[in-house]
Amino acid sequence: MLALLPPLIVLCPLAAATILLLSAGRMPPPAARVLAAGAVGLAAALTLWLAVLFLSAPPPTYRLDVVLWHWMRVGGFDARIAFTLDPLSLVMMLVVTGVGFLIHLYACGYMRGDPDVARFFACMTLFVAAMLVLVLSSDLLCLYIGWEGVGLCSYLLIGFWYAEAANGAAARKAFIVTRIGDAALLCGLLLLATRIGGLDIATLLQPGHLGGGPVAEAAAALLLGGALAKSAQVPFQVWLPDAMAGPTPVSALIHAATMVTAGVYLIARLHPLFLAAPTVMAATAVLGLVTLLLAAGSALAQTDIKRILAFSTISQLGYMFLALGTGAWGAAIFHLVTHAIFKALLFMAAGAVILRVHHQQDIFRMGGLGRAMPGVFAAFAAGAAALAGLPLVTAGFYSKEAILQQAWHAAPLLWAGALLGAFLTALYISRCLLIVFLGPVRTAPTGRTEASMAIPLAGLSVLALTGGLIEMPNAIAPVHLLFRLLAPVLGPPTAEDAEGGAGLLLAGALAPLAGIAVAWGLWRPRAGAIAPADDGLARGARAGWGFDAIYGLLLVRPFLALGWLNRRDLFDRVPDLLAAATRWGARLLGRMQDGRVRRYAGWIAAGTVAALCLAVRP
């Protein structure tokens, strides 16, 4: 039974996607909605059942391998389509199907007016299936199917409203930038497959199989490249803010809760490999820190509510990479889970706001919305509190605390940076909350938020506030449900995880409070117009610190310009040259044949004389 469930869970959304695709837009929208939400809901229910079965009677060594079929077996290389069920994949499945189901439910309301809803849900369910393949695969090449599959769905959904040229460009950018990382990942897979002869994760991670040294470093670096691009970390972060061109449920599902965390999952899944590569680990931590600070700074200067959340996502993913870089695998996964909950909540609340204010996304044109939509306000506030890490009462606090403590033990400098990040996080999300929901009304909202949208908001609000209780620092209460669950995969919680100084805890609790206080000072509701800061620093931050401009100037434009110059194909000129030479020679020789008899006679005479000379010469 246990072995049957994972493929079945993947099959649910996959079947829905197939039906929706084959119906080719002829399915009535209500049926499409029911089919999609039903399929993902069924997958979620089955996953829950699977979790109950798994936890009540765990298989030995806490892992269950389901080999479906041999994919390629040639020349000593063997790849399989195979799933592994273990605590890590179980947690990921719960996130993907659980949050995924709520977002599908929400999308039923959000996309009500759209004529192309079947295509939308086809891509969404296909995405869920691909994401499930990604987290379940026991073979890296099989994982790569899911890895690219989610990228494809992300492309299709960012460009869902294709009539707008900018959306297509954003979708393309997202796919291409992540594809660069995918190419690095593929190279990593090639390296590993050459060394090991296969890409089975369990074989790969057997101690002593790969060893340390330059090979491990190179492999880890290449895999890290893939993870960085997928998870929008420096230097690949440029695609995620633009990806907000997609419908809001897409941003919630793909660009907040699941796909972007695939990089985190990959590294956690392959953590023994990264442990053998300390340089790469250090790079991971540093890049994570840099990302979280840069993105938090950018989020502080944005005016578009979805872009604020996008930069916030990049920043929070930076926390996870920081955790991974310091070896805190459990903390990274913990933050992944809580982040999936509260960021999906924030996006959906933002989407509800956007729908009510006529697709206005500029926060400076909103204001005072708290009175008109108290439910959405409450949900957004719950999500914002969790994101800021309001002490004790939110999930974000506990997961961020776990990362901060680990960072302190790895290097105090990392901890200091992360603490600054926590302060900035509280600052920017409070800014957003204060400007959007309090103060004078600038755009009058209309309509009501549908029940199908309100229910997921309510559910996720509860989770965002209480979800952290499964894992607490010892200083508060010795609850370690998640880390214990994950221990068979990620190793037992280290001593530092358990220890946790009260001082550190206090510092971690004060930083968000300070951020909220400063935000209140700066953006508390007052009469009169408010405008975004517009000095050089703010402009730089708003533009994402100019990465786009630099890449455009250094990479994209020269590449395209050179291509444009060579559009007619240099090599094509070579035969043309040959043809020209032939034509020229022919013209030269043809001049002899001008029809003048006397010249012919002259040539004949000259030729005869020459022939005679040759014949007479001994």
Added chain:
Amino acid sequence: MMTLYGLVLLPLLGAAVAWLTGRASPRAPWPVAVATLVLLAALLAYITWAVPAGGGPWLAHVSAPWIPALGITLRCDMDGLSLVLLWLTVVLSFPCVLLASRDIADTPGTFHALLLATIAGVDGVFIATDLFLFFFFWELMLVPLYVLITVWGHEDRTRAAFKFFLFTQGSGLLMLLSILGLVFVHQHQTGILTFDYFALATTHLSPVLAMGLMLGFFVAFAVKLPVVPLHVWLPDTHTQAPTAASVLLAGVLLKTGGYGLIRFVVLLFPDAAARFAPVALALGALGILYGAWLSLVQDDIKRLIAYSSVSHLGFVLLGVFSASPLGMTGAVVQMVAHGLSTGALFVIAGALQDRLHTRDMRRMGGLWPALPHLSSVGLVFAIASLGLPGLGNFVGEFLVLLATWRISPPIAILGAAGLVLSALYALTMVGRAFLGPPPGDGWPALPDFGVRHMAVLGAAMALLLVLGLYPQPVLDLSLPAPLPHSALPWGPRP
């Protein structure tokens, strides 16, 4: 097994019938061609079914004297590689005939006769093991295609067809020289004048001579594949050819180059090929990147697809010269997948040209609402073309890159970079043709793909999916049969 001859004779017979009936009625040749293809498929299915189990790598053999005085026979042999490519030919002939050639109004009898003659030539190339016979078929597939392009092509057809003819014919003559050289060396050593592939494979050659003869073969196949400096005929020819010829050209004819490289370069001259491998690998990587790069900046949609072919077939060159079963099978899978995906893309480009009367993507855009079926099919095949895992192209590319990584990681990294570029041009094509706002004041009502197109292209899609997720049967088949007396470049068959 005499039925092997049927693979060549049946299309030729069909060609004759199509031509004759075409003189009576312009509606008659098309059903004749379809019937011929159905019979051909049935024949091939019979041959596949009749293969004795466990009978060794060579699956079928037939031989008959032709010109005994010169040692020329009608010898044909079929191994798994031939079988896979024969199936590809038959499968791709269907979209050619079902989708593209039905609407030919200008002397359809001759058109279908030439199409079937080309198919006969391709079939012959894949099974001939007498070098003279091989050369005969090599020319047989060239001439009808030349006529197809000159008569039924687009605006600049004469020039394109001429270029195609010059390149293929010129390089074919080099191959003929190599064949004759090999035959004469063999005669000098043994006193026997023969064109038999297996006999000639035993010839002892000095390294220099082997290299020279190998290069003669290599150039002929490199032009056909195409390998980058010799690819220049391809964009013009693909662009100007009528849709059916484009599909056949991209889907099947280019594969004869890959097949030739495997059968007549790597297997016949293993040592020379091994010495030449670094150059060939570099050319392969160059082809991948250069083709993708130029594909990106084209405005003509058929030109874009043509350059993408150049890029994809660079992988075939990498795989063939990686000297491992991994790379060789990867190259074959890549050929099959490329045939399906690019063939379909040419069908789509041709359909677009029929509807819009332009191939210029600057004058397209926003076609999705106007042509939802065509656009979604175009998107699917563009995605296949960019090598999405789960579709056939990825399997080929991955195996080739894996084999390449074993001998040269830098080349493999360049190949992987080509995958980024392939995403770039494929998505650019989709974006420019199908997405975005329509030009001017929207599209007038355009006829979308009907059931016939959707069924044929859907079948191609399904085949790509099967090839991507369960390629094992093709992988098992596609390793070329070794020559009885000389080892494969990678040692004994695994």
Added chain:
Amino acid sequence: MTATPAQALLLASMLFALGLLGVLVRRNLLFMLMSIEIMLNAAALAFVAAGMRWHAADGQVMFMMILALAAAEAAVGLAILLRLHAAGRPTLDADTGNRLKG
């Protein structure tokens, strides 16, 4: 006094050179035809001289044949000339006739 074959050949080559020079430098078609006749006769003379040297009749046989050839050539040449004239050509300049079409 009889000429030696060597002298006859010398005369023949002189005649031939004169004829060739005439063909090359004269632009008048009529004169070119005459120069060709001279060249033919030079060749014929060479045959006669050779026949004398070897005491064979072949040389004189060849002379007869060349005579016939020259007559035919003159007939054709003059016919072309007349035809050109009949076509309304005002000149006999050979260099203006380098197009076959009128």
